Amino acid sequence: MSAYLIRRIGTSIIVVVGVSIFMFVLLHAIYPSPARAVLGLRAPQSTINAWNKANGYDDPLIVQYLHYMNQLLHGNLGWSYVENQSVLSLFTERLARSVYLSGISLIFAIVIAIPLGIFQAVRRNSIGDNVATSLAFILYSMPSFFLGLILIQVFALSIPIFSFEASQSTSIWTVMGDWNAMTLPIATLTLITVAAYSRYMRSSSMDVLAQDYIKVARAKGLPQRLVLLRHLVRNASLPMVTLIGLSLPILLAGNLITESLFNYQGLGLLFFESLQKVDYPVLLAYTLAGAVLVVIGNLIADVALTIADPRIRLA
Amino acid sequence: MAVTSSQAPLDIGRAPEGGEVGAIQSGWRLALREFMSNRLAVIGLAMLLFFVLFCFVGPLIYRTNQLSTNLIDANQPPSAAHLLGTDTDGFDNLGRIMKGGQAALEIGFFAAFVAITIGALYGAVCGLIGGIFDSTLMRIVDVFLSVPFLFVVLILAVKYGATVLSLSLVIGAFSWQVPARLVRGEVLTIRERDFVLAARTAGSGRWRLISRHLLPNAFGVVIVNVTFQVADAILAVAYVGFLGFGLHFPNVDWGDQLSDGLTYMQDGYWWLIYPVGACIVLTVMALNFIGDALRDSLDVRLRRR
Numbered sequence: 001m002s003a004y005l006i007r008r009i010g011t012s013i014i015v016v017v018g019v020s021i022f023m024f025v026l027l028h029a030i031y032p033s034p035a036r037a038v039l040g041l042r043a044p045q046s047t048i049n050a051w052n053k054a055n056g057y058d059d060p061l062i063v064q065y066l067h068y069m070n071q072l073l074h075g076n077l078g079w080s081y082v083e084n085q086s087v088l089s090l091f092t093e094r095l096a097r098s099v100y101l102s103g104i105s106l107i108f109a110i111v112i113a114i115p116l117g118i119f120q121a122v123r124r125n126s127i128g129d130n131v132a133t134s135l136a137f138i139l140y141s142m143p144s145f146f147l148g149l150i151l152i153q154v155f156a157l158s159i160p161i162f163s164f165e166a167s168q169s170t171s172i173w174t175v176m177g178d179w180n181a182m183t184l185p186i187a188t189l190t191l192i193t194v195a196a197y198s199r200y201m202r203s204s205s206m207d208v209l210a211q212d213y214i215k216v217a218r219a220k221g222l223p224q225r226l227v228l229l230r231h232l233v234r235n236a237s238l239p240m241v242t243l244i245g246l247s248l249p250i251l252l253a254g255n256l257i258t259e260s261l262f263n264y265q266g267l268g269l270l271f272f273e274s275l276q277k278v279d280y281p282v283l284l285a286y287t288l289a290g291a292v293l294v295v296i297g298n299l300i301a302d303v304a305l306t307i308a309d310p311r312i313r314l315a
Numbered sequence: 316m317a318v319t320s321s322q323a324p325l326d327i328g329r330a331p332e333g334g335e336v337g338a339i340q341s342g343w344r345l346a347l348r349e350f351m352s353n354r355l356a357v358i359g360l361a362m363l364l365f366f367v368l369f370c371f372v373g374p375l376i377y378r379t380n381q382l383s384t385n386l387i388d389a390n391q392p393p394s395a396a397h398l399l400g401t402d403t404d405g406f407d408n409l410g411r412i413m414k415g416g417q418a419a420l421e422i423g424f425f426a427a428f429v430a431i432t433i434g435a436l437y438g439a440v441c442g443l444i445g446g447i448f449d450s451t452l453m454r455i456v457d458v459f460l461s462v463p464f465l466f467v468v469l470i471l472a473v474k475y476g477a478t479v480l481s482l483s484l485v486i487g488a489f490s491w492q493v494p495a496r497l498v499r500g501e502v503l504t505i506r507e508r509d510f511v512l513a514a515r516t517a518g519s520g521r522w523r524l525i526s527r528h529l530l531p532n533a534f535g536v537v538i539v540n541v542t543f544q545v546a547d548a549i550l551a552v553a554y555v556g557f558l559g560f561g562l563h564f565p566n567v568d569w570g571d572q573l574s575d576g577l578t579y580m581q582d583g584y585w586w587l588i589y590p591v592g593a594c595i596v597l598t599v600m601a602l603n604f605i606g607d608a609l610r611d612s613l614d615v616r617l618r619r620r
Binding site: 011022271286 | 454461462463471550554560573581588592599604
C-alpha cells in the first residue's frame with residue numbers, strides 16, 4: 001500500500017509540475033509582461049524596457065518560471081497590477097464563499113443522486129425511473145446558465161419566493177444563513193451535478209443487482225430493505241468515489257457560470273472579472289490552482305477507492 | 316481521416332487483409348441494425364438532421380436581414396412578419412437563431428474533428444510503440460487532462476478573438492486527451508491479435524499498421540467519442556458566448572443570444588430566451604442520444620467478435 005501511495009503521489013507531483021510549466025509558458029506567450037498595465041498606454045518603449053529589466057520580466061523564460069514557482073511555494077501567488085493587491089489576498093477574500101457553494105452543492109448532489117440511482121435501478125422501467133432518466137438526460141444536456149435562468153424565471157420572477165441574486169455579504173456566516181438568496185445558486189449547481197451522478201449510479205446499481213451475492217441474499221430470505229442497505233448501497237457507490245474525484249473540473253466550471261449568473265462574489269466571478277480586465281496574474285494563479293485541485297482530486301479518489309475496495313489489486 | 320479509405324467496397328479478386336474493416340463488415344451491419352432498432356437513436360438522429368437543415372437550409376427559405384440593425388423594430392414580440400419576434404438590435408430572432416446554430420454546429424463538428432484526429436493518432440502511436448515512449452507521452456496526456464479546459468479556452472478566446480476557426484481549434488486542441496486514451500487502450504489489445512502479427516510478418520510498416528489495421532479497428536470507440544465531443548464543444552461555445560467572449564458582432568452564437576435575452580428577462584421578453592435555450596438543449600441531447608445508442612450497438616459488435 002505505502003509503495004503504491006508513494007508512486008501515485010510521485011506521478012501526481014510530476015503532473016502538477018508539467019501543468020505548471022504548460023500554463024506558465026502558455027500565459028507568458030500570451031502576455032509577456034504587465035508593464036503596459038502598470039505604466040499606461042502612452043509610456044515610451046524605453047521606460048517599459050527599464051521596468052521589465054527592474055522587475056525581472058526580461059529574464060529567460062526558465063528563470064522567470066523558477067522564480068514564479070519559488071514564490072508560489074512561499075505562498076506568494078503574484079501581484080495583480082489591475083487591482084493593486086496581491087493575488088493571494090484576492091483569493092482569500094473569496095475562497096470561503098466558493099468552497100461553501102461548491103461544497104454544499106456537492107453534498108446535496110451525492111445525497112440525492114445515490115438514493116435516486118438505486119431507486120431507478122430497483123424500479124427499472126417504471127414510470128418513476130423513466131421520468132428521472134428523462135429529466136437527468138435533459139439536465140445533462142443543458143448548459144448550467146440556462147437551468148439557472150429557468151430557475152430564476154420560475155422561483156424569483158413568476159413566483160417570487162427566492163432572490164435572483166446571490167448573497168452579497170462578505171461574511172461567510174451571513175451567506176450561509178441567507179437561504180433566500182442562496183437557494184437558487186445552490187439548486188442550479190446541485191441539479192447539474194445530480195444529472196451526471198444519477199446516471200452513473202443507476203447503471204452501477206444495475207450491475208450490482210445482477211451479481212450472485214444479491215441473488216444469494218434474496219434467496220436466504222433477506223428483506224428487500226436489508227438487501228439494498230447491506231449489499232447494494234456500498235458496492236454500487238464504489239464507482240461514485242472515482243466519479244466525484246473526476247468531477248472537480250466540472251464543479252469548477254459550474255462555479256464560474258453559476259457565480260457569474262447570480263453575481264456571487266466567489267473565485268469563479270473573480271476569474272470572470274479578471275478576464276474582462278485582462279488581469280493575467282490572477283488568471284494564471286487561478287488556472288494553476290484549478291489544475292492542482294484536479295490532480296489532488298484524482299489522487300484522493302484513487303487512494304480512497306483502494307481503501308474502500310479491498311478487491312483492487314495494487315499492481 | 317484514413318479510416319474512410321478502407322471502407323470502400325471490396326474489389327473482387329483482392330482478398331481482404333485480416334482485420335480490415337471489410338472483413339468484419341457483418342459485425343458493422345449488426346451494429347447498424349442494433350442502432351436503428353434503438354428508438355432514442357433514431358429520434359436523436361432525426362433531431363440532429365432537423366437542426367442541420369434548420370440552421371443551414373432554413374435561412375434560404377426563411378429569408379431575414381441579419382446584416383444591418385434596425386432599432387425601430389427592436390424587441391418586438393412574435394408576429395406574422397417576425398415569427399419569433401426581434402432582438403435588441405432589431406434582428407429577426409428566428410433568423411438569428413439559425414445563424415447562431417450554424418456557428419454552434421460548425422464549431423462543434425470541426426472541434427470534434429480536430430480533437431479526434433489528434434487524439435486517435437496520438438493514442439495509436441503510443442499504443443503501438445509502447446515502452447518508455449508510451450508512458451512519457453501518456454503523462455503528457457495526464458497533464459493536459461488536468462488543465463482546466465473551459466478556463467484556458469476563455470483565456471485564449473479573450474486574447475485571440477473568437478471566430479469559428481479559432482474557437483474550433485482551441486476547443487479541439489484541449490479535448491483530444493480522452494480519445495487518445497481510448498484509442499491507446501484499443502490499440503494495446505488489437506496489436507496483440509493475430510492479424511496484426513500477420514501484417515507485421517508480411518512486412519507492413521508502422522504507418523500502414525496504424526492506418527490500415529489499428530485505427531479502422533479502433534474506429535468504434537472513436538465514433539462514439541466523436542458524438543460526445545461535438546456535444547461538449549457546442550456546450551463549450553455556449554458557455555464562452557454566454558460569458559460574453561463569443562463570436563463578434565454581427566456574428567452570433569447561441570450562448571451570446573441567451574446572455575442578451577437575460578437582460579430583458581424581467582421585461583418578459585420570453586422569445587429572446589426560451590427558443591434559443593431549447594435549441595441548445597435539444598441539439599446537445601440529440602448528440603447524447605446518438606452517442607449512447609452507438610455505444611450500445613458497438614457492444615453488440617464487440618460481443619460477436
